[in-house]
Amino acid sequence: MTAPDDRARSPAGGTAYHLRGVGVGLPGRAGLRCVLKDVDADVAAGEIVGVVGRSGVGKTTLLRVLGGLLPATVGTVRLFGRPVTGPPPEAVMVFQDYAAALLPWRTVARNVALGLGGRLRAGERRRRVTEALELVGLADRGGDHPAQLSGGMAQRVQIARALAVQPRVLLMDEPFGALDALTRAALQDVLLGIQERTHTTIVFVTHDLDEALYLADRVVVLGGEPGTVALDLPTELPRPRHQLRTREAEPYLRSRHRLGELLVSGTP
Amino acid sequence: MSLVVPVAVLVTWQLLTSAGVLDLEFLPPPVEIGRALAVEVMDGELPVDLAHTVAVVLIATAVAGVVGGGLGVALGLVPALRIHVAASFDFLRTIPAIALMPIALLLLGPGPSTELLLAAYAATWPVLVTTAGGVAGVPDRLRDVARTLRLSAARTVGRIVVPAAAASWLAGARVAAIVALHVTVVAEMVMSPAGLGGGLVESLQGLNPPRMWAYVVVCGLVGILLQGLLRRLVPLGLTGRPAGAAGPS
Secondary structure (H helix, E strand, C coil): CHHHHHHHHHHHCEEEEEEEEEEEEEEEECCEEEEEEEEEEECCCCEEEEEEECCCCHHHHHHHHHCCCCCCCCCEECCCCEEECCCCEEEEEECCHHHHHHHCCCCHHHHHHHHHHCCCCHHHHHHHHHHHHCCCCHHCCCCCHHHCCCCCHHHHHHHHHHHHHHCCEEEEEEECCCCCCCHHHHHHHHHHHHHHHHHHEEEEECCCCHHHHHHCCEEEEEEEEEEEEEEECCCCCCCCCCCHHHHHHHHHHHHHHHCCCCHHHCCC | CCCCHHHHHHHHHHHHHHHCCCCCCCCHHHHHHHHHHHHHHCCCCHHHHHHHHHHHHHHHHHHHEEEEEEEEHHHHHHHHHHHHHHHHHHHHCCCCHHHHHHHHHHHHCCHHHHHHHHHHHHHHHHHHHHHHHHHHCCCCHHHHHHHHHHCCCHHHHHHHHHHHHHHHHHHHHHHHHHHHHHHHHHHHHHHHCCHHHHHHHHHHHHHCHHHHHHHHHHHHHHHCCCHHHHHHHHHCCCCCCCCCCCCCC
């Protein structure tokens, strides 16, 4: 289905993720239930990849495998050439449920500092926190507690927390799924702005086809039961993206049609 | 408004006893108890007894907080430990600490340290159980967060597990203080002529009902004050939590 090894077109170059024959079984009522099967995929460094598919197809499971939070039952998962056996140092995950993923007893700044362990000196830690909060546009909210923030702000704090550790790869599980349409559009642009500056590789899961197309260089559709890669579609849209013009561009509409056809009718 | 019932009871009690309707030999009218209380506070042993009991209760609660909290965290963190130790703990926990008093008395002799040991022992259980529950109940999502940020085991416990279980720990400590008070008073009654319990027994043996009642009133006041103090502490452990997100209590 995919042979995108030659598709590396990022400034950094090289392959970030390399997946071959990945299958995942999760313990269910009748032994192992196969959730993913024969997943082959590659993600180039600096690329933005959106993963879509019907609910229950294994999108989140795939992302957890990429993040080293869940071991693949069979197959190879490599990140920058090294096998993924646990959470890799290069990748950080951002979760959908920002309210549950932030520590309510810590201020925003101290939440962002959570991943900056004893390895850094206090001054460097403070600088990283300030920088990350500036990237997501929350420089003045460092002293607040998560309960004082709106949903959009809370999710930006989670993104800042991930950015503070300066990951090469950002994994996002339906990052904007719980937000209203306007907030979501604003955060999509915040994310694209950050990626433009940091060249971070991003793999995100979404149930929103438009979000996948708008953000990604490539959309991977998971389908079937157990889930596997049903389609790997380069979006071929120019950057920077524009909330109105991009969504009205001809390639966008063509890809949108293709994805819609696949996910609604189930036949590629 | 909550004072209406107690005041009514006191007034009725006073009227019934002073009018001679209720004529029990050892039931003094409230006014007499009040007078005895004043006398005891002014020149009796009550302040000393009170200080003794309060000191034992506070130290026992502190010990229970540390020991119960530590064991609770360990038990909550290590499922294997939980499986192996839970049965023995449940057995020990169901033996009333008061039933162990004769044993403690024989082994260690009467004295404040025996009193303290028994009170701390009894008070440790509620802290242990609630803390272990709080730790085991730390949301999976927070564990994911710790893993994806590659926090060390020590940092995960220190920065996520312990703060997340703090509310449960405090709820346990609140119960522990009251348990410690109960056990301390009983221990004092049984073994040492000190503290509020000692004062109660002295009054009983000296056939001095007003003094006895005065001590009972003070015991009640200590309980109320302890509860009030700890209730005030609980919100401190919940700083910044959204309403209704408090841990299990």
